[in-house]
Amino acid sequence: MAGRGWAVFPIMPGRKWPPAWHTKDNCAGRGPCAAGHVTPESLATTDPEVIARVWSRAPYNVAVFPGKSGLHVVDCDVRKPDEPAGPDGWAELQELAARRGGPLPDTWTTTTPSTGRQLWFQTPPGCRLASTVKHIAGHVDTRGWGGYALAPGSVRADGAYELFDDTDPTQLAAWLVQANVERAPTAVSGRREKAVAAPDAYISAAVRGEVDRVVSARSGTRNRVLSTAAYALGQLVGAGLLDETYARTELRAAVATWNTPDSWVKDDGVIDTAMRAGADNPRRAKPRSGTRRAA
Structure with a gap:
């Protein structure tokens, strides 16, 4: 594992979990923490001398810390x-x-x-993906920063971790990056709980206009255009005229057309921040009553 550049940490033989680790608040400042508090993730290493010395003491299981290794692991569990x-x-x-x-x-x-399986992917450049639990699906977890996965050859009382496919890790697909960072719909209350009546065509046209501007944004202007569009749609969400989940989905689909998965985490943050700001300043304008016919 370390030969691939993957940072590893020892796990007691026959076990899945690392030794109990103290928090920063109760760190005694001794041993590995003599120079300051550290965590197993920060101690995970690719240094062959350290690895040879540690594993000579016992047949430890091998934990790989994906985030530190430039990886993201998708863990598919079986039903209990x-x-x-x-x-x-x-x-x-x-x-x-x-x-x-x-x-x-x-x-x-x-x-x-x-009998579950774990898919190991390379993280796209610029992405810093956290671990998730049952986020992208009910029986699918992911291991990124803050998490680890046991490498093949590691053994538990109920069996071993084994290599299933030795294809070199491929880059995490854009749709999986998006699924990993998506947030659940935010609960709303009070004036936002009841939608204000408005013609569907009016809202659809407003959404389409903002989405089209995002899709056609040129490199160098995209952050500003996305922020402006998300703010405008957030105003509609705040006024109860537009469903928040629908707005986010449309903006994320527009961002996907840029084909820049390395910036999706940042782009998702722009959407979140700007939409919340817009929702705090809801749009009150309503469409005109009646319609005009062309002469």
Whole structure:
């Protein structure tokens, strides 16, 4: 693993979890923390001398910290025996790929003792993706910054982690980046809870106008154009004229046409910040009553 440039950390033989680790608040400042508080993720290493010295002491399991290694791992779990019948994580991920337009590319893949599978991808340049739990699907977790995955050869009491596909890790697809960073719809209350009546055509035209401006934005202007569009749609959301989830989906689809997945995390932050600012300053203008016919 370290030979691939992947940062590793020892896990006690037969176990899945790292040793209990203290927090910064109760750090004693001794041992590895003598020069300041550290975490297993910060201690994970690719140094062959350190690795040889540590693993000579015991047949430790190998934890890979994906974020530090430029990786993102998609962990597909199986359904538990007490769960009702339904798709497992692998089936859910395939369904998600089909719905998002996929594809789900071949990549370096391992299997877990519970017969689940973990897909290892390269993180696109500029992306810093956190770990998630049941975020992109009910039985799919992801391992990025703040998380780790056990490497093939690691053993638990119920079985071993094994290599399933030795294809070199491919870059995380744009639709998977997007699924990882999407936020759940924000709950609203008070004046935003009840939508104000307005013709669908009026709102649709407003959304389409902003989305078209984002799609056609030239490099160097995109951040400003996206912020302006998100603010305008946020004003409609704040006025109860537009569904927030729909607005976000349309803006993210527009950003996807730029084909710049390395900036999607930043772009999603722009959408979130600008929409919230717009919602705090809701638009009160209504469409004119009646329509005009062309002469």
